[in-house]
Amino acid sequence: MTRSASKSRIRPERRGHYAEFIFALRTTIPVLLGYFAIGIAFGLLLQRTGYPWFLAPIMSLTIYAGAAQFLAIGMFAAATGMFEIAVATVLLNARHVVYGLSLLDRFETAGKFKPYLVFALTDETYAVLTSVRPPPHLDGATTAFYISILDQSYWVGASLIGAIAGALIPVNTAGLDFALNALFMVLLIEQWKSARSKIPFAIGGACGVAAYFLAGPGNMLIAAIISGILVLLILRTRLPQNA
Amino acid sequence: MHRLELGKALLATGIMAAVTLLTRAAPFLFFRRRKQPPLLRFVESYIPPMMMLILVLYSLKDVPFARAPYGLPELLALAIVAVLHLWRRNALLSIFGGTLFYMFVVQTNLTAAIF
Numbered sequence: 001m002t003r004s005a006s007k008s009r010i011r012p013e014r015r016g017h018y019a020e021f022i023f024a025l026r027t028t029i030p031v032l033l034g035y036f037a038i039g040i041a042f043g044l045l046l047q048r049t050g051y052p053w054f055l056a057p058i059m060s061l062t063i064y065a066g067a068a069q070f071l072a073i074g075m076f077a078a079a080t081g082m083f084e085i086a087v088a089t090v091l092l093n094a095r096h097v098v099y100g101l102s103l104l105d106r107f108e109t110a111g112k113f114k115p116y117l118v119f120a121l122t123d124e125t126y127a128v129l130t131s132v133r134p135p136p137h138l139d140g141a142t143t144a145f146y147i148s149i150l151d152q153s154y155w156v157g158a159s160l161i162g163a164i165a166g167a168l169i170p171v172n173t174a175g176l177d178f179a180l181n182a183l184f185m186v187l188l189i190e191q192w193k194s195a196r197s198k199i200p201f202a203i204g205g206a207c208g209v210a211a212y213f214l215a216g217p218g219n220m221l222i223a224a225i226i227s228g229i230l231v232l233l234i235l236r237t238r239l240p241q242n243a
Numbered sequence: 244m245h246r247l248e249l250g251k252a253l254l255a256t257g258i259m260a261a262v263t264l265l266t267r268a269a270p271f272l273f274f275r276r277r278k279q280p281p282l283l284r285f286v287e288s289y290i291p292p293m294m295m296l297i298l299v300l301y302s303l304k305d306v307p308f309a310r311a312p313y314g315l316p317e318l319l320a321l322a323i324v325a326v327l328h329l330w331r332r333n334a335l336l337s338i339f340g341g342t343l344f345y346m347f348v349v350q351t352n353l354t355a356a357i358f
Contacts, residue, residue: 027334030334050246055249058253062257063263072255072256075255078246079245080247082251082254086262090262093263093266093267096263096267099267100267100271101287102287104270104283104287107271118267118268119267121267175345180302181320181341182320182321182345184298185321185324185341187295188299189325189328189329190334197289200292200296201293204294204295212300212304217304220301224297228294229290232285232293239289
């Protein structure tokens with residue numbers, strides 16, 4: 001994605017952003033598949049806990065964090081206290097701080113889109129935004145906005161469908177959520193090809209595997225991120241400084 | 244049922260939304276309008292590749308590797324995604340190919356015939 005703030009300022013306001021929208025639509029199809037599968041499951045589960053149909057889409061509109069929302073189903077069902085819910089959400093979402101850190105520059109030039117881009121920064125959107133580079137004739141900020149808002153619309157739509165009609169869906173969608181695994185794999189390969197140093201991948205791999213075994217599946221993400229950043233900082237002087 | 248009543252569930256939703264937004268906005272609030280230290284530039288360029296590998300591993304965290312079929316469907320499907328992508332570099336083809344393979348294996352319980 002381009003970092004040219006000046007370019008986005010001189011673009012004509014009424015040009016329309018058809019090309020950016022189409023690019024974002026094509027780029028986010030894998031997210032559509034994955035969010036569709038997981039979002040329907042979320043809506044269905046929440047509705048089965050005994051809540052009215054509108055709670056699922058409200059949560060997807062306002063919270064918009066998949067892992068936290070699944071955690072919420074269990075916490076709501078167990079009548080967990082508000083403070084505990086808040087603490088659990090902080091712990092689960094701490095990784096978002098890291099996402100923001102690596103997008104400070106990019107979002108600084110996003111102008112009016114910045115607040116929404118920050119709000120809608122999920123794992124999947126972060127992965128797409130940091131791996132996919134739109135062709136130079138497209139406006140970077142607009143494309144990022146479309147990618148973000150399309151991703152959320154898939155999520156909200158799927159949780160609404162799940163809450164209203166999840167049990168009625170005739171197609172067997174078992175395994176469809178693998179689209180997100182596949183998406184991460186594709187984005188990994190893209191990053192691999194454009195990376196100057198492969199060391200960060202090795203660090204991520206080692207810390208991910210170590211965190212899985214030492215911290216367990218439930219805590220592996222935050223454990224892997226924190227240990228990975230520490231190792232990155234320790235090896236700082238041995239990595240190319242202007243990658 | 245001892246679940247939260249709807250009003251409290253909505254309140255909890257509001258709290259979770261605020262907390263989530265705070266975690267996402269924190270770096271932008273703390274580093275706004277300040278000249279970025281070189282350390283931050285370093286973090287910016289090296290976290291995404293590290294993070295992507297962690298996310299690939301994280302997306303496999305619930306796979307039961309310890310019992311049959313030992314995560315074979317997931318690993319095979321990921322291998323198909325990788326091979327397709329290295330071959331044609333068409334993201335949709337790679338993702339559809341791997342996902343369809345995975346859905347086929349899971350829905351037909353193909354691995355049960357092997358193990």
